[in-house]
Amino acid sequence: xxxxxxxxxxxxxxxxxxxxxxxxxxxxxxxxxxxxxxxxxxxxxxxxxxxxxxxxxxxxxxxxxxxxxxxxxxxxxxx
Numbered sequence: 318x319x320x321x322x323x324x325x326x327x328x329x330x331x332x333x334x335x336x337x338x339x340x341x342x343x344x345x346x347x348x349x350x351x352x353x354x355x356x357x358x359x360x361x362x363x364x365x366x367x368x369x370x371x372x373x374x375x376x377x378x379x380x381x382x383x384x385x386x387x388x389x390x391x392x393x394x395x396x
Contacts, residue, residue, distance in 0.1 A: 320328070
C-alpha cells in the first residue's frame with residue numbers, strides 16, 4: 318500500500334526526531350565534483366584541425382573550378 322502525503326510527512330517528522338535523539342546531524346548531499354576531460358583543449362584543437370582542415374583546404378582548392386563551371390553554365394543558360 319502506498320503512503321499518503323500525510324503519512325509521508327509524519328514519517329519524516331519521526332525520522333528527524335529520532336535522528337536528533339541519536340545526535341545525528343542533518344545529512345547533506347555531497348558536492349558535485351567537476352569532472353575534467355582526459356584530453357586537453359590544445360589536443361582537441363589539433364584534432365579538429367586535422368579532421369576538418371583537410372576539408373577546408375580541399376574546398377579552397379576546388380572553389381575556383383566550381384566558380385568557373387557555374388559562370389559557364391549561367392552564360393549558356395542566359396545566351
